[in-house]
Amino acid sequence: MSVPDRTNTALPENEARTPTAAASVPLAPRAAPNWTWVPIRSLTPRHRERIAAHLIALQSSDRYLRSVYPATDGQISNYVDMLDFEHDEVFGIFSRRLELIAMAHLAHPVATTTVGRPTMSEFGVSVLPHASNRRFGKRLFEHAVLHARNRGVETLFVHALSENRAMLRIARDAGSTVERAGSESEAWLKPPPDTLASHVGELVGHQAAELDYRFKLHARQVSTLLDVVAEVKTSLAKAAHVAEE
Numbered sequence: 001m002s003v004p005d006r007t008n009t010a011l012p013e014n015e016a017r018t019p020t021a022a023a024s025v026p027l028a029p030r031a032a033p034n035w036t037w038v039p040i041r042s043l044t045p046r047h048r049e050r051i052a053a054h055l056i057a058l059q060s061s062d063r064y065l066r067s068v069y070p071a072t073d074g075q076i077s078n079y080v081d082m083l084d085f086e087h088d089e090v091f092g093i094f095s096r097r098l099e100l101i102a103m104a105h106l107a108h109p110v111a112t113t114t115v116g117r118p119t120m121s122e123f124g125v126s127v128l129p130h131a132s133n134r135r136f137g138k139r140l141f142e143h144a145v146l147h148a149r150n151r152g153v154e155t156l157f158v159h160a161l162s163e164n165r166a167m168l169r170i171a172r173d174a175g176s177t178v179e180r181a182g183s184e185s186e187a188w189l190k191p192p193p194d195t196l197a198s199h200v201g202e203l204v205g206h207q208a209a210e211l212d213y214r215f216k217l218h219a220r221q222v223s224t225l226l227d228v229v230a231e232v233k234t235s236l237a238k239a240a241h242v243a244e245e
C-alpha cells in the first residue's frame with residue numbers, strides 16, 4: 001500500500017535515510033497501572049517553542065523513529081514552523097512543571113468527503129525518554145482515535161519503521177491493520193461511528209485537561225512567588241546582619 005500524499009506528521013526530509021540510527025528499543029519495566037486518566041491538552045500556535053524543545057530533546061534514536069529519517073534540529077524547526085493548527089490537531093501531555101513530555105500530531109488530509117470531512121488522517125507521536133512506558137503514547141493514540149471518530153474521519157493512518165515495536169503495538173492494540181513493507185510499516189484503523197457518548201467523552205476530557213493545566217500553572221506561579229519571597233527574606237537578613245556589624 002502506498003504512503004498517502006499528505007504525510008505531514010513526518011518532519012521535512014532532505015537527507016538520505018540511515019537505518020542504523022534507530023537502535024532496537026529495550027522494553028523498560030512497566031510502572032504505570034493499567035488505566036489512569038491522563039490530561040491531554042490541545043496545543044496552539046503559542047506552543048510552537050515548547051513543541052520544538054520537546055522534539056529537539058528526543059534521543060537521536062527516537063527522533064529517527066518519529067520521523068523515519070535522522071532529522072536535524074533545523075528540520076525539526078521547519079516542521080514546527082509549518083504546523084497548521086487550524087487544519088490539523090496537535091495535542092500534548094504536560095508534566096507538573098509544565099514541560100511538554102509527550103505530544104501527537106493528527107494531520108488531516110486535503111481530501112474530504114462530500115460533506116467536507118477528512119477521509120484519512122495521519123498520526124505521529126513522541127514521548128520524552130523520562131516519561132516513556134507510562135502509556136502516554138497509548139493514551140495519545142486513543143485521544144486521536146476519539147477525535148478522528150467525532151470528526152467523521154474514515155481512516156486513521158500511522159507510518160512507522162517495522163522495528164518500532166511500541167508504536168505498532170499501540171496501533172494493533174487499538175484494532176489497526178498493520179502492513180509491513182520491509183523496514184517500514186503502515187497501520188490503518190477505521191474509527192467507529194461517533195455517538196453522543198463519544199462527543200461528551202471528548203468534551204469532558206478537554207475541560208478536565210484545561211482545569212488540570214490551570215492548576216499546574218497556578219501551582220508554578222505560587223512556587224515562583226514563594227521563591228521570590230524567600231530570596232527577599234534572605235537579602236533582608238543579610239542586609240540587617242551587615243548593618244549590625
Ligand SMILES: CC(C)(COP(=O)(O)OP(=O)(O)OC[C@H]1O[C@@H](n2cnc3c(N)ncnc32)[C@H](O)[C@@H]1OP(=O)(O)O)[C@@H](O)C(=O)NCCC(=O)NCCS
Pocket residue numbers: 025026027028061062063065066067123124125126127128131132133134135136137138139159160164165166167169170173
Ligand atoms: C512509540 C512511543 C510513542 C511509545 O510511547 P510510550 O508512552 O513509551 O508507550 P506506552 O507506554 O504507551 O506503551 C504502549 C505499548 O507498547 C509496549 N511497548 C513499549 N515499548 C516497547 C518495546 N520496545 N517493544 C515492544 N512493546 C513495547 C508497551 O508495553 C505498551 O503495551 P501494553 O499497554 O500492552 O503493555 C515512544 O516510544 C516514542 O516516543 N518513540 C519515538 C517516536 C516514535 O517512535 N513515534 C512513533 C512513530 S510516529
